[in-house]
Amino acid sequence: MQVTCVTSRRETGKSLTEYWGFAPLPYELELSSPEPSAIAEEAEVAFLCVPHGTAQEMAKELVSRGLKVIDLSADFRLADPSVYEAWYGVSHRFPELLREAVYGLSEIYAERISKSRLIANPGCYPTAALLPLVPLLNRKLIEPRDILIDAKSGVSGAGRKAEVALAFCEVNEDFRAYKVASHRHTPEIEAELSRAAGGEVKVLFTPHLTPMERGIFATIYVHPLASEKEIYEALRDFYAEKPFVEVLSPGRIPRVAEVRGTNRCRIGLKLDPRTGRLILLSVIDNLVKGASGQAIQNMNLMMGWPEDLGLPKSPVFP
Ligand SMILES: NC(=O)C1=CN([C@@H]2O[C@H](COP(=O)(O)OP(=O)(O)OC[C@H]3O[C@@H](n4cnc5c(N)ncnc54)[C@H](OP(=O)(O)O)[C@@H]3O)[C@@H](O)[C@H]2O)C=CC1
Numbered sequence: 001m002q003v004t005c006v007t008s009r010r011e012t013g014k015s016l017t018e019y020w021g022f023a024p025l026p027y028e029l030e031l032s033s034p035e036p037s038a039i040a041e042e043a044e045v046a047f048l049c050v051p052h053g054t055a056q057e058m059a060k061e062l063v064s065r066g067l068k069v070i071d072l073s074a075d076f077r078l079a080d081p082s083v084y085e086a087w088y089g090v091s092h093r094f095p096e097l098l099r100e101a102v103y104g105l106s107e108i109y110a111e112r113i114s115k116s117r118l119i120a121n122p123g124c125y126p127t128a129a130l131l132p133l134v135p136l137l138n139r140k141l142i143e144p145r146d147i148l149i150d151a152k153s154g155v156s157g158a159g160r161k162a163e164v165a166l167a168f169c170e171v172n173e174d175f176r177a178y179k180v181a182s183h184r185h186t187p188e189i190e191a192e193l194s195r196a197a198g199g200e201v202k203v204l205f206t207p208h209l210t211p212m213e214r215g216i217f218a219t220i221y222v223h224p225l226a227s228e229k230e231i232y233e234a235l236r237d238f239y240a241e242k243p244f245v246e247v248l249s250p251g252r253i254p255r256v257a258e259v260r261g262t263n264r265c266r267i268g269l270k271l272d273p274r275t276g277r278l279i280l281l282s283v284i285d286n287l288v289k290g291a292s293g294q295a296i297q298n299m300n301l302m303m304g305w306p307e308d309l310g311l312p313k314s315p316v317f318p
């Protein structure tokens with residue numbers, strides 16, 4: 001794969017290495033403005049890393065010019081345009097394209113992704129929550145009611161733009177919940193869980209911001225319908241052939257440091273015998289499995305390449 005075009009409206013004309021010193025050298029690319037016709041001349045695949053509402057227009061332009069598109073925004077994640085409008089405050093202008101888009105949760109929809117030209121890359125919190133829950137709901141090993149998702153994210157989850165609430169002194173040594181009972185990832189999680197359960201599923205989802213650069217830790221409380229051992233074996237077997245999802249033996253608790261910089265999702269589980277609840281613990285790197293890593297995994301699937309091509313599996317520690 002060769003990167004042929006990187007866009008930015010504000011930094012147009014700067015060399016990529018001047019703007020972003022981490023790019024591998026030598027790299028002669030110059031940042032250009034996001035012009036679909038110019039992008040289409042240079043590329044076969046496009047990753048859209050622009051805000052919600054902006055991506056839909058770009059996706060339409062690029063798909064109609066024959067490109068495969070992986071959209072990292074939420075514009076094609078919610079199948080129902082009225083749900084999208086209710087949560088994102090903008091209408092969907094391309095409902096036909098929305099119907100065609102495939103939700104890019106790689107491990108669950110690999111087959112459909114490989115045949116699609118437009119992928120809705122999942123949100124970071126939904127990726128962490130859905131990977132443990134979808135196979136269990138699908139196999140009726142947990143109840144589809146009273147699912148509580150308590151999730152914590154590093155600050156890079158909010159993007160790179162400057163914002164007072166995300167400045168060092170605001171975030172460091174703090175820990176806060178936000179968008180309580182109103183986060184826009186709730187309908188995304190519910191839509192996928194409902195599909196897996198074959199009926200409507202509602203969840204309580206509370207996101208938190210932690211003073212980490214990257215990482216998501218989701219603690220999920222469910223009512224089990226099978227023993228801890230059966231649930232563990234079902235998850236382990238489901239992901240046995242999947243290169244990036246690792247299911248830990250019951251009682252082994254994953255850490256975000258174990259997935260930092262990788263495309264891994266690590267899942268732990270433990271039954272609380274006192275309450276009868278099962279606790280699922282899921283960790284990902286929000287920027288990799290929660291965003292660009294899963295986007296590359298989806299490109300690999302779309303191109304018919306090995307799924308793990310170019311993707312990091314080992315974390316850097318300490
Ligand atoms: N951070 C994360 O963990 C995750 C992010 N995402 C999603 O990925 C996308 C990118 O996120 P992230 O990189 O974090 O966000 P940033 O805010 O860091 O970057 C947004 C980018 O979009 C460009 N942009 C902004 N407005 C427009 C516009 N109207 N037209 C064209 N380009 C525009 C900006 O460049 P310029 O203004 O120079 O054009 C900038 O490069 C978003 O949709 C986000 O929701 C998905 C999963 C995880």
Ligand SMILES: CC(=O)N[C@@H](CCC(=O)OP(=O)(O)O)C(=O)O
Binds near residue numbers: 153
């Ligand atoms: C810490 C933080 O602010 N996180 C972001 C989620 C980022 C993400 O993955 O979601 P999208 O792709 O849907 O933007 C938030 O809560 O909005």
